[in-house]
Amino acid sequence: MADELVLEMRGIRKEFPGTVANDDVDLDVRRGEVHALLGENGAGKSTLMNILYGLYRADAGEILLNGRRVEFASARDAIGAGIGMVHQHFMLIPVMTVAENIVLGVEPRKGFLLDERTAEKRVRELSERFSLAVDPTALVSDITVGQEQRVEILKALYRGADILILDEPTAVLTPQEAHELFEIIRSLQADGKSIIFISHKLKEVLEIADRITVLRRGKKIETVQRAGATEASLARAMVGREVLLRVEKAPAQPGDVLLSVEDLHVHDERGIEKVRGVSFDVRAGEIVGIAGVDGNGQTELIDAITGLMKSEAGAVKVAGRELREASARKMLDAGVGHIPEDRQRRGLVLEFSIAENIALHDYSKPPDSKWGWLFPARLVERAGRIIREFDVRGGGPLSAAGGLSGGNQQKVVVAREIARDPKVLIAAQPTRGLDVGAIEYLHRRIVSERDEGRAILLISLELEEIMSLSDRILVLYEGEIVGEHTPDVSEQEIGLEMLGGRERPAA
Amino acid sequence: MSWAPQTRQTPVGKWLRNPVATGYTGMALGVFAAFLGIPPFTSRTATWSLIVGIIAIMCGIATVTRGRKRLGLGAIATGIGGIGLGYLATRSSVDNLNIVFNASLIAQTFAFATPLVFAAIGGMFSERSGVVNIGLEGMMLMGAFWGVWGADVGGSWVVGLLVGMAIGAVLALVYAVFAIHLRADQIVGGTAVNFLALGITGYFFFQLYHGNYVSQGVSTIPNIKLPWISGLHFLGPAIGNLNLMIWVSFMLVIASYIVVFKTPIGLRIRACGEHPRAADTVGINVYAVRYGAVVLSGVLAAAGGVYLSDGFGGGTFNDNMTAGRGFIALAAMIFGNWRPAGAFAAALLFGFSSAIALRLQVYSPSASTLFNVLPYVLTLIAVAGVIGRTVAPAADGKPYRKQ
Numbered sequence: 001m002a003d004e005l006v007l008e009m010r011g012i013r014k015e016f017p018g019t020v021a022n023d024d025v026d027l028d029v030r031r032g033e034v035h036a037l038l039g040e041n042g043a044g045k046s047t048l049m050n051i052l053y054g055l056y057r058a059d060a061g062e063i064l065l066n067g068r069r070v071e072f073a074s075a076r077d078a079i080g081a082g083i084g085m086v087h088q089h090f091m092l093i094p095v096m097t098v099a100e101n102i103v104l105g106v107e108p109r110k111g112f113l114l115d116e117r118t119a120e121k122r123v124r125e126l127s128e129r130f131s132l133a134v135d136p137t138a139l140v141s142d143i144t145v146g147q148e149q150r151v152e153i154l155k156a157l158y159r160g161a162d163i164l165i166l167d168e169p170t171a172v173l174t175p176q177e178a179h180e181l182f183e184i185i186r187s188l189q190a191d192g193k194s195i196i197f198i199s200h201k202l203k204e205v206l207e208i209a210d211r212i213t214v215l216r217r218g219k220k221i222e223t224v225q226r227a228g229a230t231e232a233s234l235a236r237a238m239v240g241r242e243v244l245l246r247v248e249k250a251p252a253q254p255g256d257v258l259l260s261v262e263d264l265h266v267h268d269e270r271g272i273e274k275v276r277g278v279s280f281d282v283r284a285g286e287i288v289g290i291a292g293v294d295g296n297g298q299t300e301l302i303d304a305i306t307g308l309m310k311s312e313a314g315a316v317k318v319a320g321r322e323l324r325e326a327s328a329r330k331m332l333d334a335g336v337g338h339i340p341e342d343r344q345r346r347g348l349v350l351e352f353s354i355a356e357n358i359a360l361h362d363y364s365k366p367p368d369s370k371w372g373w374l375f376p377a378r379l380v381e382r383a384g385r386i387i388r389e390f391d392v393r394g395g396g397p398l399s400a401a402g403g404l405s406g407g408n409q410q411k412v413v414v415a416r417e418i419a420r421d422p423k424v425l426i427a428a429q430p431t432r433g434l435d436v437g438a439i440e441y442l443h444r445r446i447v448s449e450r451d452e453g454r455a456i457l458l459i460s461l462e463l464e465e466i467m468s469l470s471d472r473i474l475v476l477y478e479g480e481i482v483g484e485h486t487p488d489v490s491e492q493e494i495g496l497e498m499l500g501g502r503e504r505p506a507a
Numbered sequence: 508m509s510w511a512p513q514t515r516q517t518p519v520g521k522w523l524r525n526p527v528a529t530g531y532t533g534m535a536l537g538v539f540a541a542f543l544g545i546p547p548f549t550s551r552t553a554t555w556s557l558i559v560g561i562i563a564i565m566c567g568i569a570t571v572t573r574g575r576k577r578l579g580l581g582a583i584a585t586g587i588g589g590i591g592l593g594y595l596a597t598r599s600s601v602d603n604l605n606i607v608f609n610a611s612l613i614a615q616t617f618a619f620a621t622p623l624v625f626a627a628i629g630g631m632f633s634e635r636s637g638v639v640n641i642g643l644e645g646m647m648l649m650g651a652f653w654g655v656w657g658a659d660v661g662g663s664w665v666v667g668l669l670v671g672m673a674i675g676a677v678l679a680l681v682y683a684v685f686a687i688h689l690r691a692d693q694i695v696g697g698t699a700v701n702f703l704a705l706g707i708t709g710y711f712f713f714q715l716y717h718g719n720y721v722s723q724g725v726s727t728i729p730n731i732k733l734p735w736i737s738g739l740h741f742l743g744p745a746i747g748n749l750n751l752m753i754w755v756s757f758m759l760v761i762a763s764y765i766v767v768f769k770t771p772i773g774l775r776i777r778a779c780g781e782h783p784r785a786a787d788t789v790g791i792n793v794y795a796v797r798y799g800a801v802v803l804s805g806v807l808a809a810a811g812g813v814y815l816s817d818g819f820g821g822g823t824f825n826d827n828m829t830a831g832r833g834f835i836a837l838a839a840m841i842f843g844n845w846r847p848a849g850a851f852a853a854a855l856l857f858g859f860s861s862a863i864a865l866r867l868q869v870y871s872p873s874a875s876t877l878f879n880v881l882p883y884v885l886t887l888i889a890v891a892g893v894i895g896r897t898v899a900p901a902a903d904g905k906p907y908r909k910q
Binding site: 055074075076079085087091092093094095096100101103104105106107109112113114155159 | 765769770771773774775777778781782784785786787788789790791901
């Protein structure tokens with residue numbers, strides 16, 4: 001492989017009001033290289049890439065493409081120069097076909113009409129050349145997430161991308177799909193394409209990257225060869241201190257059954273049955289993890305257990321007591337704590353202060369209020385205590401919850417739920433979007449709550465999180481529990497079950 | 508489909524198994540049942556309506572049992588309605604029926620529908636790009652006034668049409684700045700446009716014409732006389748002498764279908780209305796597309812307005828001349844599921860109900876008022892999803908903020 005540089009970014013600086021997102025960052029990428037950009041959330045990876053892709057303008061610094069200085073005023077300029085980006089949140093239009101999505105903006109024409117046949121033909125050619133199997137005529141709303149990602153990659157290739165930016169590409173994939181993606185990346189690499197691989201997952205970076213550049217708080221820390229780098233050395237560079245990557249925990253001491261779900265059936269708001277006869281128990285002092293690909297009934301299951309959604313059939317028992325016609329309020333009062341999967345939309349009222357957010361459950365009871373009269377001073381006093389106990393940083397009781405970082409927002413949610421001393425704690429994707437340091441804290445906290453004797457139900461799309469935290473693992477596939485395992489099961493086995501027990505047929 | 512057992516199927520058998528086909532056939536039959544009692548059929552017993560209506564209801568039941576509940580219920584409802592209306596028609600005298608239902612009813616339906624078609628197609632462009640435009644009413648009203656003014660001052664309906672469309676474009680541009688760049692609430696902004704137009708046209712109508720009718724003899728948009736058709740028995744009065752703008756509206760429907768669904772620019776417009784960020788990341792200028800679409804909607808709505816005053820109205824204007832037609836056009840667009848042909852069909856239906864209402868005025872003013880409400884009732888039914896839910900573009904009404 002030639003060591004020819006295709007891209008150099010020199011001394012990039014970008015300030016946003018209040019923060020320096022990139023501070024004198026250098027990055028160089030060689031032809032045919034997979035270059036990982038590693039860093040925590042907010043380290044400046046996305047900002048750097050958005051500058052490269054023409055979405056932001058750097059305040060200082062320069063970009064050299066094949067040795068020539070370039071300036072991008074818009075994504076269109078960057079695309080024209082051969083840079084493609086696959087965003088973390090896919091930029092696809094569900095109601096349009098795969099081919100339409102790919103050619104959008106650079107459509108083949110026949111006169112003034114859109115030449116659909118040529119579009120489909122070219123997409124088919126391209127997908128065969130890079131073995132990215134997708135059906136050009138399928139609607140995007142009908143294809144799987146893994147296929148959506150291929151469409152995104154095809155979109156970049158169709159525009160003649162030589163440098164491909166993949167922003168957290170494995171975040172939405174199953175282990176199998178991630179494996180397929182790595183195959184695709186290798187075939188692109190063999191074709192001479194350069195890939196910038198943004199991630200905060202150490203394992204996959206070590207698997208796929210040739211070189212790794214670590215960013216921390218907007219600064220470039222180092223660029224290292226894969227050979228010689230270890231998870232521990234990369235984590236240290238990312239966080240700036242030694243990080244405990246493994247969750248330390250003693251074997252579980254399961255006690256009484258505190259949460260019992262029996263033959264639960266739940267329909268989503270469109271009337272489609274999403275949970276189809278799920279039964280399981282969670283005992284005091286154990287963590288039960290539910291693994292599964294997004295959209296297999298996790299949300300509906302949680303919502304039914306926490307009383308946010310009505311179930312069609314089945315029962316939910318908390319500490320042996322069946323709750324009929326459960327509402328969220330009844331469930332809270334029965335001792336179910338809930339860390340919702342989307343802290344910003346369901347966990348917090350972002351405009352409210354931390355103190356108000358913490359009081360969301362108990363505002364209507366003494367000591368928070370009496371005879372319909374709220375005592376704000378008591379709210380603030382209690383919030384102060386909780387903030388100290390849970391080490392929430394970046395604001396006091398009266399600061400708005402929306403101003404906190406993701407990790408600290410999550411701490412507020414967790415603190416609120418745990419402070420009520422629940423018997424059962426339901427943690428839905430508790431570390432989604434958090435950085436290594438915050439994940440470490442939350443994992444330790446969840447284990448220590450288990451050791452306090454709470455029954456913990458963990459739902460996560462991150463298989464690694466499920467495997468490292470759970471004492472028992474259930475696999476949810478199309479609304480049914482298709483497997484139960486002890487945590488020493490292999491990732492491959494669970495991965496297969498997450499896809500319904502068989503390899504997904506190539507589309 | 509490969510998994511289905513391969514059995515020999517007659518076309519009829521296939522049709523019977525398809526709930527969508529039976530559902531729509533049921534509805535068509537239900538409507539037909541109502542028509543049996545009126546000219547040109549003028550069945551004098553309710554039996555025929557009853558028979559056809561029952562077939563419609565059976566189609567509906569077949570549809571319901573095959574899983575398409577809403578569609579089937581819709582077919583059953585039209586069947587029952589068809590029987591009822593067919594029966595009512597037999598109670599009326601043939602003379603009365605001949606006055607209300609004759610070939611010129613078709614011409615009148617087109618005449619009432621055309622302003623709606625223009626505005627609805629305009630609204631479709633705007634909403635397909637992601638901007639809700641309830642200011643259609645105001646843009647139409649401006650077109651109506653300035654169109655007549657242009658024809659009066661410029662001496663030609665061509666000038667009137669151009670002036671009206673230009674003013675519509677300017678008003679739409681003002682709205683676009685608020686809705687797109689300033690990210691104002693689009694409902695509030697659109698309402699403001701409507702009141703602004705009402706005020707401006709009212710003021711200038713008083714200033715320039717003292718609130719009276721525009722002077723006589725203004726050049727009006729001509730009718731197209733088709734010599735080889737106008738002499739025919741039924742077609743002659745129906746389409747032999749339609750206004751130029753009516754024919755233009757037919758072409759507009761076809762052209763807008765091609766533009767929206769068959770051209771690159773249409774793909775881009777729809778992309779901006781569905782997922783503007785996705786459009787942005789592939790280098791499409793979302794703001795430019797939305798400005799273009801909103802201005803086009805203003806031009807088209809205003810063209811509908813010019814037709815209203817200088818074509819249909821014969822060169823007159825009066826205060827608040829559009830009287831809610833912009834909103835009905837909006838309803839037609841929604842009823843038509845943001846598609847040109849759908850909007851056109853809905854506009855025709857609404858035009859038909861207006862034409863009927865006008866004729867019924869002679870017999871029963873209250874019934875006629877009731878017919879004028881029909882568009883809104885139908886729109887409510889459509890929005891509530893009785894006949895398959897209408898689906899708006901995903902980013903419709905959401906201002907786009909560039910990163």
